[in-house]
């Protein structure tokens with residue numbers, strides 16, 4: 038019985054609720070294991086003159102204390118540009134930046150040791166403000182650009198013009214398992230590192246490079262993560278380096294587990310963005326020319342910022358065609374931890390700019406924003422070429438928009454809301470539909486590859502290893518289903534093994550929503566190799582030359598745990614029996630599969646190409662209720678419709694859709710990163726940093742998938758689901774903007790993101806002041 042398409046439980050669903058699924062800190066302590074922690078920079082910006090570790094070493098129980106001077110290899114690393122120090126050298130770049138690593142026999146000794154380390158340093162004025170960074174041109178890397186047509190000319194000739202500046206705040210990944218790593222020494226200087234990482238290969242490489250080892254001397258293992266959301270694509274490196282350094286130097290096992298507060302304070306997050314935009318459009322709201330200058334807050338080192346910004350430029354069109362476009366991007370240096378990947382990877386920051394522009398156009402023209410969106414939506418067969426030249430074929434958005442508008446009774450409710458708002462002095466309602474067209478593939482071409490190792494045993498059971506890491510998103514159960522179906526086995530016969538660089542080399546991070554696409558396809562290829570060998574063996578065995586049936590491997594089928602010759606299906610061999618016999622005949626029952634996404638290519642220099650294998654598409658309608666006196670926000674109803682092709686696991690995918698949407702909703706409403714003047718993060722724990730909770734789930738919540746079968750190029754006609762739903766959360770922000778538009782008709786509301794209670798109240802106050810002024814002067818424009 039095929040298992041693909043069935044909502045099988047997540048591979049550790051039972052383990053998660055019973056506590057049997059182990060996370061790093063659940064692993065039993067090793068003999069002689071050391072507790073590891075770090076001492077962070079006391080200032081956001083300054084110079085480090087000296088570190089005195091002697092007082093720390095004098096603390097009983099403290100075994101070691103290391104600084105940059107103790108690093109045997111390169112102390113600087115970075116995936117795109119190697120500009121991030123592992124331990125601070127002369128420059129202090131952000132508050133809490135690791136300066137020294139302390140290892141101790143007990144947690145208490147570790148805490149005492151950390152306090153005892155002495156530093157000599159100077160403090161300089163930190164650069165914290167994005168606008169200040171732009172003014173002083175403190176940029177990381179070079180400018181990115183994607184452009185088409187004549188923007189200046191068409192801005193000038195357009196019937197209407199609008200311009201503005203849009204800001205969106207950063208976001209903490211808020212994985213429940215903090216950054217964590219364990220390392221222990223092997224023989225001859227080798228190291229094993231267990232890391233809560235999305236990228237074991239990256240950890241292996243960085244550890245080898247920083248510690249002066251060959252990659253062959255380091256093994257990195259990741260069984261699972263307690264969430265990552267992009268926050269462990271690169272940021273798992275520093276904790277892994279800390280324990281690797283201690284293990285290398287002391288010859289003892291070492292463990293670091295960040296506490297939540299430290300984790301929030303010292304690790305990178307979603308980039309804050311400031312975008313200057315200008316748009317020209319006609320009386321229908323159809324955009325003729327669009328220009329956006331994106332400035333991202335990169336923090337103190339490059340990290341993944343260029344790739345994130347690149348994805349922003351590739352998503353600045355959102356779901357809408359525009360003939361004349363110019364998108365520019367720059368990364369700003371500031372004295373905060375290096376910002377990094379977060380679900381959507383720069384897509385959300387750019388898409389929300391476009392959705393904001395469409396809401397503004399609608400408000401200015403006094404038209405319904407849905408109609409303005411339809412006027413701009415990518416077409417089918419026409420108006421379907423993206424600014425970077427990729428044709429957006431298999432565009433389901435027109436149908437998705439129409440279907441969702443009908444199902445959610447968008448038009449009727451918008452009328453009802455207008456009536457309500459006209460008569461309510463206490464509350465405002467708002468409604469908005471926004472779309473998602475998310476490009477699937479790493480925009481860095483070479484990352485679109487994966488390999489898998491499949492081992493079949495003589496009892497007909499299977500172990501599968503790939504480069505994919507499980508972070509809760511369900512990649513394990515999906516690959517298990519794919520493999521089970523290849524051999525026509527029950528999924529219970531297949532086990533997903535911990536991700537390890539020993540079995541899968543040179544792998545890409547589990548990211549860009551494409552881990553099942555890539556690793557699932559690689560696993561299936563490995564299965565097919567084994568099946569070809571088994572088919573040859575079975576063909577001989579099931580042939581009946583007397584009856585004139587020659588051996589024919591192509592007639593061999595795998596059905597329901599049996600192997601048959603399709604010409605005589607009543608004669609069967611159980612899969613297990615065949616495997617056992619095959620081994621006796623020295624048939625190889627293991628294979629490696631390799632997959633490289635075909636056809637993707639993007640030229641950074643020209644801003645042209647086909648960066649994406651396909652697009653995951655969807656739309657969301659959100660209704661909000663705003664308290665006119667406090668700015669408090671509630672979400673009475675949300676409708677989602679998303680095209681994820683033929684789902685491999687509808688249960689897991691539904692979880693991804695709902696979870697992604699709610700996480701996006703948190704970004705646009707309540708999650709505010711607040712920094713103090715010294716660059717200290719003030720909202721560093723759940724008491725002050727507000728992620729959505731169960732009571733924030735929309736009262737009425739309709740979640741549906743759009744049935745499409747045309748994604749033939751991808752594994753089992755499925756589509757990636759991990760990140761796209763996050764951007765459906767933008768509908769909530771747009772609905773707030775829509776609600777505010779009722780205060781003062783034909784005036785654009787300058788609402789920034791997140792639309793917290795304070796921000797909404799600020800807008801309400803501003804709008805009512807404008808209203809009073811215009812009422813008192815009775816000006817007619």
Ligand code: MTE
Pocket residue numbers: 264265266267379380381508509510511512547548549550551552553693696757758759760
């Ligand atoms: N879902 C859970 N439960 N936990 C996570 O950390 N990360 C998201 C998404 N869904 C995440 C998640 C991000 S950022 C990505 S890129 C994808 O999962 C990665 O996994 P995939 O490629 O298997 O979709």
Ligand code: HPA
Pocket residue numbers: 270341344348378382478479480481484548549
């Ligand atoms: N998405 C996620 N992670 C990445 C990407 C991307 O496009 N490129 C490099 N790392």
Ligand code: MOS
Pocket residue numbers: 235266267268270378379380381382547548549550760
């Ligand atoms: Mo996801 S941001 O690509 O890890």
